[in-house]
Every structure is written in structure tokens, then in C-alpha cells.
Amino acid sequence: MYAAVLVFVRVAGVRSFAEMSAFDVAIMVAIGSTIATTIVAKTPSLMAGGFALLLLYGFQLVVSRWRSLKAPVESAVDNRPIRLMGEGGRMLAENMRVARVTEDDLRRIVRGANVVDYTTIQAVIMEGPGSVNVLHGHGEALAESAWGLKNVRDYSA
Structure with missing residues (x-):
């Protein structure tokens, strides 16, 4: 085998x-x-x-x-990824509801990404297979047209 x-x-x-x-x-x-x-x-x-x-x-x-x-x-x-948090750590309630993710889930994810200051968060993305990625920057705004956000669902817009 x-x-x-x-x-x-x-x-x-x-x-x-x-x-x-x-x-x-x-x-x-x-x-x-x-x-x-x-x-x-x-x-x-x-x-x-x-x-x-x-x-x-x-x-x-x-x-x-x-x-x-x-x-x-x-x-x-494929399942398309969905954005759970936006710039400055803003929770996207409708997206979280669709993905069935709670605030406590997001807190755990953010802690796991070693984010101390949630205002540095640019986006939290739940990927198609279920993994979650936290994009946090160095004070620079994330362009909505960023290549990494292509095809990411966002129902809050």
C-alpha cells in the first residue's frame, strides 16, 4: 500500500x-x-x-x-474566500454571519496571528478550505484593488 x-x-x-x-x-x-x-x-x-x-x-x-x-x-x-474583518480591525458582521464565525472566533484568530494592536489589521480572510489569514500592515492602507483580495467575497460593501 x-x-x-x-x-x-x-x-x-x-x-x-x-x-x-x-x-x-x-x-x-x-x-x-x-x-x-x-x-x-x-x-x-x-x-x-x-x-x-x-x-x-x-x-x-x-x-x-x-x-x-x-x-x-x-x-x-472551490469555495471562494470571504473577508471577515476590514481595515482597522473593523468586523464585517454580514460576512461573519455568512461564514458562521463569531467575535470570539475572530479574537482567537487575531491572537494566533500575534496581532497586539487590532487597528493594524488590514483584512482577515477565511480561505476556501477553511484556513484563515490575517493581513496586517505597517500603517499603510490596503488598496481595495489589491491583487491578494481578488475574488474575495465581501457582503458588507
């Missing part, structure tokens, strides 16, 4: 480990579950588990290729 995973990872490339989209996370969970079930349970057989891995890695390879070529596939497979 280990050898099969190594071969599939070499063929699929480093993207097979990336959690860049919700689809990637779902595939990684399915792959992990398949490996665990194949190793621990009597069924499926080692051959069936290997075939299931082949299908999962193949599916990931095909979908990642389609994502890069066709925007409708990307929008169907």
Missing part, C-alpha cells in the same frame, strides 16, 4: 498534498480513509484499496487540470 501511495504521489505531483481548495481537502480525507481501511480491515483487499487510490488520485489529477483550464469547473469545485 505504501509503495502504491508513493507511485501515485510521484505521478500526481505535489498538488496531491496541497489543501488549496475544499476539493483538495475532501480528496485527502478520502485517500487517508481508504489507506486506513485497506490496512486495518479485512475488506477491501489490498488490490481493491490500491485501485480505489488510483481512482482518487486520478480524479484529483483530472479535476485540478480542469480547474486550471475552465472557470466554471473552478467555481463549482
Whole structure:
């Protein structure tokens, strides 16, 4: 089983480990579950588990290729990021409601990013796979047209 995973990872490339989209996370969970079930349970057989891995890695390879070529596939497979906080640490209540994030969640996230002065926060973004990034600057305003904010949902505008 280990050898099969190594071969599939070499063929699929480093993207097979990336959690860049919700689809990637779902595939990684399915792959992990398949490996665990194949190793621990009597069924499926080692051959069936290997075939299931082949299908999962193949599916990931095909979908990642389609994502890069066709925007409708990307929008169907990926969750778009959402802005939770704006400039100066301003909480975006409607966005937080849509993302089901509380003020306490945001405080924990901001503390985790080692932000002492919340007024230095330019944006807090919840990414498609669920990770959260805190953008804090050095007193410079973040341009709304910033490249890093492209395709970020903001319902507060």
C-alpha cells in the first residue's frame, strides 16, 4: 500500500498534498480513509484499496487540470474566500454571519496571528478550505484593488 501511495504521489505531483481548495481537502480525507481501511480491515483487499487510490488520485489529477483550464469547473469545485474583518480591525458582521464565525472566533484568530494592536489589521480572510489569514500592515492602507483580495467575497460593501 505504501509503495502504491508513493507511485501515485510521484505521478500526481505535489498538488496531491496541497489543501488549496475544499476539493483538495475532501480528496485527502478520502485517500487517508481508504489507506486506513485497506490496512486495518479485512475488506477491501489490498488490490481493491490500491485501485480505489488510483481512482482518487486520478480524479484529483483530472479535476485540478480542469480547474486550471475552465472557470466554471473552478467555481463549482472551490469555495471562494470571504473577508471577515476590514481595515482597522473593523468586523464585517454580514460576512461573519455568512461564514458562521463569531467575535470570539475572530479574537482567537487575531491572537494566533500575534496581532497586539487590532487597528493594524488590514483584512482577515477565511480561505476556501477553511484556513484563515490575517493581513496586517505597517500603517499603510490596503488598496481595495489589491491583487491578494481578488475574488474575495465581501457582503458588507
